[in-house]
Amino acid sequence: MDRLENNKYSPSSYKADERYLLTSKLMCCDCGALMVGEGGTSHSGKVYHYYKCVSDKKKHGCRRKSVRKNAIEELVMRKTVQSVFECNAMDSLVKHLMMWQAKENTAVSMQKP
Ligand SMILES: [Zn+2]
Secondary structure, three states: OOHHHHHOOOHHHHHHOOOOOOOOOOEOOOOOOEEEEEEEEOOOOOEEEEEEEHHHHOOOOOOOOOEEHHHHHHHHHHHHHHHHHHOOHHHHHHHHHHHHHHHHHHHHHHOOO
């Protein structure tokens, strides 16, 4: 079996079809390493998606348990929306969006047809 064929069955092959929203944003609370998305199939054939500590994955000592993808993404989304609406972040967000929009309009008007 060549390497390409072998990779077809590795956990990372599930990444192609699944979007891991917290990639490069989620860090292990035990060791501080990034947590990366992975997928796997149980003995019953059910596919699971989760985030795993890179240090654990590379056998560098961390024993942090993996976290279910759906659970952690839903929690982060809920907390993010909550914080935007609870502290006056919406005013700041609108101000910044208006500034970015103004910059974009300027850039478009400077383009020659
Ligand atoms: Zn870790």
